[in-house]
Amino acid sequence: MRPLTEEETKTMFEKLSKYIGENIKLLVDRPDGTYCFRLHNDRVYYMSEKILKLATNISRDKLISVGTCFGKFTKTKKFRLHITALDFLAPYAKFKVWVKPGAEQSFLYGNHVLKSGLGRITENTMQYQGVVVYSMADVPLGFGVAAKTTQECRRVDPMSIVVFHQADVGEFIRSEDTLT
């Protein structure tokens, strides 16, 4: 386990800011305790310093996970956000998409969101903006990337994709083995 280097922090923050914008400050600087990011086996974990201090007592090969895993760095040093970060993205999300009850299951199975399944979308969403997907009951289901701007979403035909799927809570069952 080690802290992130400057470049790694930058890559990660850039990725996070796509979803939560400037609210990353609230993750970094929290009133209720010092939380930090640490890298272990190419995965980034977000934990409080209490947990960090406890985790130092476990050897590297026996340590599987600490705190919450936000994502991992691929072999080419790109950052990939995992579904386990949803708990921290959802409250701070800038752009949200609500999905109709019928299309919920489709999204949870890993499919993209079509215009026909789109319930609501925040105004001023740019194209390829990171969005958090909610159900109509305001339950966060996952996150994705807006395929069209809000304006365009109004005009396109019902079978076109409006949100590209990136991660959904169904992954907790599907990729149980690879999620740490």
Place this chain on the structure above:
Amino acid sequence: MAACSVEQLLAKAEQEEAEKLKSISVHKELDLDFDVGNLLACDKNRIESRDFREQKKEDFLRSLARDNTQLLINEIWKLPTERVEEAIVAKLPEPATPLPREKPPPKPRPPTKWEQFAKLKGIQKKKKTNLVWDENAKEWRRRWGYKRANDDTKEWLIEVPETADPNEDQFAKRVKAKKERVAKNEFNRLRNIARAQKVKVPGVGLTPKAQQSKDELSRAVSVAKTSTASMGRFQDRLPKEKAPKNQGKKRKFEPLIGDFSSEKQRQLELLKVMDSKKPKLDITKAVNKQMREDDREEAAAKHKKGAGKKGRKGNMLGKGKGGKGKGGKAGGGGKKKGKPGKH
């Protein structure tokens, strides 16, 4: 004239013949000692110092050498000969003269760790029989090697012991243990050799093995390359050789539990820098805004058109993008409008 010249020629020819014969047979007071196996001839005849002191010592030496060589060759001709590819070859006997050593005799090897221990404990080497009775095959088989008796590797059934993990692969475990034993033996053997020659053993992975893998070889190459006075900076590379990756200083990371507040500060500053770098005006935002305005105008125009046909002309003006035949189209016709800056 011609006749006497012919006579002279004949006489000359006879003389030469005689000389030739003479040259084959050499007369010496004492016979030479021959060691034909080493092609050695020792001449014990006395040399007249008179011959040596004269000016003709070169000639004397030459004639002496010629005579002795002739005698040696006569000896060689006495040996049995055979014909090998158009050459007559004489079979030389065993060399009789013992030659002295070229190099000093080897020093006795220092005993290996095991030998020291055996000497200390008084363990004698037990002679082992070559063949062992194999119960399964009911015959005598060799102790180790090809088709050995009681071959461990050929067992098709291995019982899982009580204390072992049921999911463990016992066959793989056996193979791995064997590999480890072989590697350990090899390592000890090389260590004994190193100790005997008082040679310093290079670090792990650089001792030459029988089969070296690609990265072991590349590692050895890189270590060899950097072992120069200027740390390998001026060493030429082969034409297609790539620069080694993972070279250079080992990366130093921040300590795991460093100063949390300073870490926080650095991250906040990084965020600030990132924010400042983002462009204030987004082209897509601008386009969206424009599109929204156009939509609003369309709606307004339709509404007005619906209200009264009088204001048609006046409303046809619209802003720059407007006037393309709005009248007939509903709001969904907005696709026709150009979307600049989208790509």
